[in-house]
Amino acid sequence: MIKTVEDINSLLKKHQEYRNSCLNLIASENYSSQTVRSYLNSDLGNRYGCYTTMNPEEREYTGNKYIHEIEMETHELMKEIFEVKYVDLRPIGGHMAGMATVLGILEPHDLVIEVSLEDWGHGLVGPMRLISHFGETIKVEYMKFDENRAVDVEALKKMALELKPKLIIFGGSGTLFPEPVSELRQIADEQGIILAYDASHVTGLIAGKVFPNPIKEGADIMFGSTHKSFPGPQGGFVVSNNKELIEKIGNALSPSLVTSHHLNRLPALAVSILEMKEFGYEYGEQTIKNSKALAKAMAKKGFNVLGEKKGFTESHLILVDVGEFVSEGPAKYLEKANILCSDDFSGASPQIRIGTSEVTRRGMKEEDMEQIAELFKRVLIDKEDVEIVAKDVEAISKKYLGLNYAF
Numbered sequence: 001m002i003k004t005v006e007d008i009n010s011l012l013k014k015h016q017e018y019r020n021s022c023l024n025l026i027a028s029e030n031y032s033s034q035t036v037r038s039y040l041n042s043d044l045g046n047r048y049g050c051y052t053t054m055n056p057e058e059r060e061y062t063g064n065k066y067i068h069e070i071e072m073e074t075h076e077l078m079k080e081i082f083e084v085k086y087v088d089l090r091p092i093g094g095h096m097a098g099m100a101t102v103l104g105i106l107e108p109h110d111l112v113i114e115v116s117l118e119d120w121g122h123g124l125v126g127p128m129r130l131i132s133h134f135g136e137t138i139k140v141e142y143m144k145f146d147e148n149r150a151v152d153v154e155a156l157k158k159m160a161l162e163l164k165p166k167l168i169i170f171g172g173s174g175t176l177f178p179e180p181v182s183e184l185r186q187i188a189d190e191q192g193i194i195l196a197y198d199a200s201h202v203t204g205l206i207a208g209k210v211f212p213n214p215i216k217e218g219a220d221i222m223f224g225s226t227h228k229s230f231p232g233p234q235g236g237f238v239v240s241n242n243k244e245l246i247e248k249i250g251n252a253l254s255p256s257l258v259t260s261h262h263l264n265r266l267p268a269l270a271v272s273i274l275e276m277k278e279f280g281y282e283y284g285e286q287t288i289k290n291s292k293a294l295a296k297a298m299a300k301k302g303f304n305v306l307g308e309k310k311g312f313t314e315s316h317l318i319l320v321d322v323g324e325f326v327s328e329g330p331a332k333y334l335e336k337a338n339i340l341c342s343d344d345f346s347g348a349s350p351q352i353r354i355g356t357s358e359v360t361r362r363g364m365k366e367e368d369m370e371q372i373a374e375l376f377k378r379v380l381i382d383k384e385d386v387e388i389v390a391k392d393v394e395a396i397s398k399k400y401l402g403l404n405y406a407f
Contacts (some may be wrong), residue, residue: 008065008387009170010197015062017201018084019209020395020397020398020401021390021394021397021398022217022338022339022340022394022397023338023339023357023359023372023393023396023397024340024358024359024377025339025340025341025354025356025358025359025372026340026341026342026355026358027173027201027228027229027316027341027342027353027354027357028173028201028225028227028228028342028354028355028359029227029228029355029357029358030204030228030229030230030231030274030357030361031231031358031361031403032227032231032232032233032268032337033231033271033275033403033407034235034273034403035271035275035401035406035407036231036232036268036271036272036275036406037233038111038269039264039266039267039268040067040233040264040265041264041269042264042265044067044070044264044266045136045262045263045264047061047063047064047067047263048060048061048259048260048263049064049067049068049071049076049260049263050063050254050255050260050261050262051371052251053088053246053247053250053251053253053254053256054247054250056068056071056072065308067263070263070266070267071089071263071266072272074089074266074268074269074270074273075087075089077273077274078237078239078269078273078275079239079274079335079382080277081207081273081277081280082206082207082213082222082239083213083215083216083262084215084222084239084241085240085241085243086239086240086241086242086243086246087237087254087284088237088238088239088241088246088249088250089235089236089261089263089266089269090175090250090253090254090258091223091235091236091237091240091253091257091258091261092234092235092236092258092261092262092265093225093226093234093235093236093357094122094198094200094223094225094226094236095122095124095200095230095236096236096253096257096258097205097223097224097236097237097238098122098169098198098200098210098223099124099128099257100223100238100250100252100253100257101124101169101196101221101223101238101249101251101252102124102125102128102138102167102169103252103256103257104245104248104249104250104252104253105166105167105194105196105221105248105249106138106166107166108137109137109138109139110138110139110165110167110216110261111137111139111140111141111143111163111164111165111166111167112124112125112139112140112141112165112166112167112168112169113141113143113156113159113160113163113165113167113169114126114140114142114143114168115142115143115169115170115171115172115198116142116171119142119143119145119172119174120172120173120174120175120319120344120365121142121172121173121174121209122171122172122173122198122200122355124198125138125140125169126140126142128154131139133348136155138214139359141159141163141165142158143155143212144156145319146307147309148172148176148177148305148307148308148309148310149176149177149307149319150177150307150310151170151179151180152250153180153183154359156168156184157178157183157184157187159194160184160187160188160193161187161190161191162163164191164193165193166193166194166363167193167194167196168184168193168194168195168196168218169196169197169198170195170196170197170198170214171197171198171199171200171201171202171214171224171249172201172247173200173353174201174317174344174353175200175201175202175317176306176307176312176313176314176315176317176318177307177310177313177314177315178211178212178217178312178314178317179197179207179214180196180271180359181197181212181214181217181219182217182218182329183216183217185217185218194220194221194245195218195219195220195221196219196220196221196222196223197215197219197221197223198221198223198224199214199222199223199224200223200224200225200228200236201224201225201228201229201261201316201317202229202315202316203225203226203228203229203230203316204228204229204230204231204276204280204283204284204316204357205229205284205288205315205316207230207273207276207280207284208276208280208282208285209280209281209284210280210284210285210287210288211315215239215240215241219242220240220242221238221239221240221242221245221246221249222238222239222240223236223237223238224236224237224275226269228316228355228357229273229284229287229315229316229355229357230272230276231272231276231283231357231406232268232271232272232273232359232406233260233265233268233272234265235269238250238253239396243372244354254387265340267285269357271407273350274407275405275406275407276365276402278407279404279405279406280405282405283360283361283404283405286360286365286391287316287356287360288313288314288315288316289362289365289366290319290356290359290360290365290366290368290369290407291312291313291315291316291317291318291355291356291369292311292312292313293366293367293369293373294354294356294369294373295307295312295313295374296312296319297319297369297370297374298301298318298373298376298377300373301367301376301381302373302377302381303320303322303373303376303377303380303381304320304321304322304323304324305318305319305320306318306319306320306321306351307319316355316356316360317353317354317356318353318354319351319352319353319354319356320351320352320353320354321349321350321351321391322348322350322352322380323349323351325381326350326380326398327350327380328350330342330343330350330352330380331343331352331378333380333386334352334379334380335389336377336386336390337375337378337379337386337389337390338389338393338394338397339375339376339379339385339389339391339393341353341355344354356369359372359400360404360405361403361404361405361406362400362401362402362403362404363400363402363403363404375389375392375393375396
């Protein structure tokens, strides 16, 4: 029980010591620099900056003179790094940004095509339909994937022509390869379909110019997170070159979903954007190299790594079917060995998702991926004592407590 400040400090110290002993391969996490983290500790954390979508200068609360300047300057940085005209930084997470996109664009009984949870989607419309009135007013279908975990382009084109959806949402939590946005642009124009891209996982790779920019590929809207492959503070964003759409989404976002949009993250986000401008390409390039190297090493050691015929991955993550070696709870079992990743049981066979963003920023290179693959093998294939493996994981992890690609 927490009774004093010292109790809180003790728990935080234990957390940091524990995490320093772990190999963090969770694809939805990253490690922000101390510079970024320091900017979260400002007076802005206690302030409100509410405004109407297209009139941010008309703040609902007084005392926003410099808050407005900070937010608008951060908008300009986002416009520059993603090469867009319009930005909304009020979502406090990528999922909220996606919810606002769906609610702002759709009308009753419109159809959405998105990535299903079974295919590592983020589950925007599907789970929303569990709420009765959304279930009655929003329809959803799911895009198909091929054997390499890439979107089946021809199948999606056929769906778009036959089903005539209002909205197609690309992207999810298991994005291995660039999505076929440009291939759907002509059909979207002909059918009046809006193309959105959930960039939550690949935001940092897009910012680093090592992954295709969906807006330049033809997406009408891009939304996502600022804390996954993008190494900033937790938060979300929406960007577009379409003023009408950004206004609709913004008006759905606020005040319905958020009023206080956690202003203290904006200076921290600005710093992380500056870091990405400086180091983004080098960081992104090494991250993808590490993903490919880890995938190849795990495949050689007997794992069923998805996407082999396409080179396994072009992003910060890999997907591995481990059903041959474990029937349930692979991520929880790996956690006992201080190896942190994510698992999925929605499909026919359990899969694990492994991300390389954080270990890349910590300084690991391709040669280190062989060592990581061996650790997975020792736990899942060789069934070695997890406590013994955990000691080796700790020894390796503590060699990489620095931080690259940052101020």
